[in-house]
Amino acid sequence: MTLRLYNTLTRTKEEFSPIDPNNVRMYVCGPTVYDFAHIGNARPVIVFDVLFRLLRHLYGAEHVTYVRNITDVDDKINARALRDFPNLPLNEAIRAVTQKTADQFQSDAKALGCLTPTEEPRATDNIQGMIDIxxxxxxxxxxxxAAGEVLFSVSSMADYGKLSGRKLEDQQAGARVAVEAHKKNPADFVLWKLSSADEPGWESPWGRGRPGWHIECSAMSKRYLGEIFDIHGGGLDLIFPHHENEIAQSRCAHGSSVMANVWMHNGFLQVEGQKMSKSLGNFVTIADLLETEKFGGQNWNGEVLRLAMLMTHYRQPIDWTKDAxxxxxxxLVDWNGELYSSHLKFTKDNQETYNSLTAHEDFIDALSDDINTHAGFTVLHKLAKSRQKMDIEYLFGSLNLMGLIDYQFLSARQFPLKTNINRELVVDLINDRLAARHTKNWKESDRIRDELDAMGVAIKDNKDGTTTWEVKR
RNA sequence: GGCCUCGUGGCGGAGUGGUUACGCAGAGGAUUGCAAAUCCUUGCAUCCCAGUUCGAUUCUGGGCGAGGCCUCCA
Incomplete structure (x- = not known):
């Protein structure tokens, strides 16, 4: 079993070989907590959760360390704090914004079936580490x-720009880098900047100030994973400047030739064929999808969102649509149907019994090829279709590994599509219809079927004479 | 302007130097009081132009098209 991962650093798929198989280390850039996370933010969260799960499977759960930071110092947060809590002292206002948003993010991630990372450090708890670097x-x-800032000097690093494949000369040629007189090189970036009285700040050798955007990840990854670790992940847009600058800081500080061996980046997401933006009004938050009917006219189960996200390879662009x-x-309804109508008996409190079921080898093989989730789903379709006891157990094991099992549903044998249906009434009507059918009163039987249909309920007459139902879709 | 992705059937979406997976939708059949669900069968595709090759969807070059980064951004 070999794991192969695409490495942005080399632009090729490489065989993965951890520095220490007893402690495989991964760092992923987490959210800046100033607002609700949108569905685009969810992509790296889900994608790298799958990789985390795969690594735990391959190396053992206790041999993987996954760090996903929370950025809680940022000028957008300050602005939000001043807007939302104008009457609180700044520090309290900031804490109110970040705490609320971070809690929401963590509950979103959980609803999307993601495991809690090994560490979720906050930037504000790691200021000293940044100052040290x-x-x-x-x-x-x-x-x-210079001019109240500490700046990184890009020209002091021979191979600055290696990750993004850009040269300093190119950047200077591009007219978009603002030329600021105090910078030795226009591409030099801020490590520390002084704060005014109405901005959050920490004491430092350079005065009361706050860190630049990139330094926090260098500090937190060093603290939890060491100077060199295995995998660093994030969205495609972070390649430049964020990851490039992290690399510059960490490598120059530590005198190392790499920061992380493998750099992985997920592709972007569009909504119904358009770039997601506030101005287009197609900004979709995770909470909107889970809890409201704003997108596609219904609310969506977390596992549905997770599966939709993994239907496309993580490096490909994905179009987020109602149809998808x-x-x-x-x-998901089909696979769950196969599970609950199988020999496995799921009850409210026996989940532990089934957690030992393993994923199918072909499924692991597919994921091991640079997280080819869709190829993995093809395996699951085969397993579901076969209906052999062993295959059904593999199906459960594979879905469980992927975080696509909603055990509450399995034990209730009812996929939670919509919750506003009166279940007792449905059962009564179905029984009335069965009675009518026994006396061949087709007119009454069809009337009841129409009534159920109007309620959004689809009924199924099974071969064994029973009738079951599900939410119409 | 510089750099980087990508372009597969009606839709979603893999793999592959040599009969193009898989899912959804469609069609036909079985089943059904009629349906639905289910089961069986089945039609449909590799952006364009060159080149390499016995043979390319796959490799190379060019074109066209889409998207991203270069500024906060998953």
Missing amino acids: ISTLINKGHAYT LLASQKT
């Missing part, structure tokens, strides 16, 4: 102070 960079001649969600929902 910045001091080292200054001492080694990679950083300088409906297709995922149907697939």
Whole structure:
């Protein structure tokens, strides 16, 4: 079994070989907590959760360390704090914004079937680590102070730009880098900047100030994963400048040739064929999808969202559409149907008994090829179709590994599509219809069927004479 | 302007130098009081132009098209 991963650093798929198989280490850039997370934010959360699960499967759950940070110092947060809590002292207002948003993010991630990372450090708890790295960079001649800022000097690093494949000359040619007089090179970026009285700040050798955007990830990854670790992930847009600058800071501070061996980036998401943006009014938050009917006229189960997200390879662009969600929902209903009508007996409190069921080898093989989730789903379709006891057990094991099992549903044998249906009434009507059918009163039987249909309930007359129902879709 | 992705049937979406998976939708059949569900069968595709090759959807070059980054951004 070999795991192969696409490495942005080399632009090729490589065989993965951990530095220490007893501690496989992965860092993923987490959210900046100033607002509700949107569905685009959910992609790396889900994708790298799948990788986390796969690594735990391959190396053992206790041999994988996954760090996903929470950025809680940022100028957008300050702005939001001033807007939403104008009457609170700044620090309290900021804490109110970040706490609320971070809690929401974590509950969103959980609803999407994601495991809790090993560590979820906050930037504000790691200021000293950032100050230490910045001091080292200054001492080694990679950083300088100017106009109240500490800046990283990109020209002090021979191979700056390696990850994004851009050269310093190209950047200077591009007219979009603002030329600021105090910078030695226009591409130099901020490590520390001074704060005014109405901005959050921490004491430092350079005065009361706050860190630049990139330094926090260098500090937190070093603290939890060491100077060199295995995998660093995030969205495609972070390649430049964020990851490039993280690499520059960490490598120059530590005198190392790499920061992480493998750099992975997920592709972007569009909504109904358009770029998601607030101005187009197609901004979809995770909470909207889970809890409201704003998108596609219904609320969506977390596993449906998760499956829809994984239907497309993580590096490909994905178009987030109602049709795709409906297709995922149907697939999940079908697979769950196979599970609960099988020999496995799921009850409210026996989940532990089934957690030992393993994923199918072909499924693991598919995931091991750069997380080819869709190829994995093809395996699951085969397993579901076969209906052999062993295959059904593999189906459960595979879905469970992927975080696509909703055990509450399995034990209730009813996929939670919509919740506003009166279940007792449905059962009564079905019994009335069965009685009518026994006396061949087709008119009454069809009338009841129409009534149920109007309620959004689809009924199924099974071969064994029973009638079951589900939410119409 | 620089850099980077991608272009497969009606839709979603893999793999492959040599009869193009799989799912959804469609069609036909079985079943059904009629339906639905289910089961069986089945039609449909590799953007364009060159090149390499016995043979390319796959490799190379060019074109066209879509998207991303270069500024906060998953």
